[in-house]
Amino acid sequence: MPRFAANLSLMFTERPLLDRFAAAADAGFAAVELQFPYEHPADAIASRLAAAGLELTLFNLSPGDWAAGDRGLAALPLRRDEFRASVATALAYAEATGTRKLHAMAGIASRADPQAQAAYRDALRYACEQAGPRGVEIMIEPINVRDMPGYFLDDFAAAAEIIRGLALPNLKLQFDVYHRQILHGDVLRGLEALLPIIGHVQTASVPGRNEPGAGELDDLRIFRALDELGYGGWVGCEYRPLGRTEDGLGWLQRVA
Ligand SMILES: O=C(O)[C@@H](O)C(=O)CO
Numbered sequence: 565m566p567r568f569a570a571n572l573s574l575m576f577t578e579r580p581l582l583d584r585f586a587a588a589a590d591a592g593f594a595a596v597e598l599q600f601p602y603e604h605p606a607d608a609i610a611s612r613l614a615a616a617g618l619e620l621t622l623f624n625l626s627p628g629d630w631a632a633g634d635r636g637l638a639a640l641p642l643r644r645d646e647f648r649a650s651v652a653t654a655l656a657y658a659e660a661t662g663t664r665k666l667h668a669m670a671g672i673a674s675r676a677d678p679q680a681q682a683a684y685r686d687a688l689r690y691a692c693e694q695a696g697p698r699g700v701e702i703m704i705e706p707i708n709v710r711d712m713p714g715y716f717l718d719d720f721a722a723a724a725e726i727i728r729g730l731a732l733p734n735l736k737l738q739f740d741v742y743h744r745q746i747l748h749g750d751v752l753r754g755l756e757a758l759l760p761i762i763g764h765v766q767t768a769s770v771p772g773r774n775e776p777g778a779g780e781l782d783d784l785r786i787f788r789a790l791d792e793l794g795y796g797g798w799v800g801c802e803y804r805p806l807g808r809t810e811d812g813l814g815w816l817q818r819v820a
């Protein structure tokens with residue numbers, strides 16, 4: 565079975581963020597991921613990771629002003645400077661926390677807009693150039709537009725075309741099984757076809773985005789397929805527990 569990382573933005577939310585690291589370690593996780601770490605100084609996160617003996621596998625670049633509706637900056641031509649600043653901030657956090665994967669969210673824009681397309685490619689080139697010498701990979705993740713209406717990158721084939729077209733050694737696909745199933749289905753064939761460009765995988769049941777096994781897919785079969793395909797990375801558990809986080813970890817014991 566693959567190795568699982570708890571997503572501390574959605575799991576263990578019964579406590580403040582900084583207290584979730586110890587809770588994840590106590591529950592048996594060796595790694596965690598985060599959506600946005602920026603409310604806390606990087607060294608505060610680093611010391612909680614060290615104290616809990618955890619690896620931080622991935623977090624996102626700043627998405628802009630989430631409360632105002634921003635969902636990333638990469639495809640927004642007028643936010644180029646802000647995007648570039650977010651790369652520098654994320655790389656400083658990555659260095660402090662030993663994180664090797666960063667997800668660059670695209671933003672709310674149309675893929676049919678040539679200016680958005682050009683901005684996106686320029687932003688990804690810039691982020692990869694900055695991240696490469698530091699041993700960091702940049703992820704792009706197709707997100708379903710039921711959850712995020714108007715999101716630029718809502719198609720796995722489009723993401724693959726961008727990654728293959730840019731041909732940057734540290735630009736990879738974040739394959740979130742939850743989004744894949746809602747957008748296209750055909751999860752196993754998708755994993756198989758896209759494996760060479762996959763840099764990170766995330767899981768949640770569909771449609772509720774809860775514990776693996778709680779939805780319409782055979783999530784355990786998907787985990788086995790990841791193993792069979794030779795995926796050696798972490799699987800981020802980006803789900804909202806149905807009840808108390810610890811009470812919903814039976815699926816993890818079953819796959820361990
Ligand atoms: O799937 C998601 O929503 C996340 O991976 C993310 O980073 C954006 O919220």
Ligand SMILES: [Mg+2]
Nearest residue numbers: 705740766802
């Ligand atoms: Mg995701």
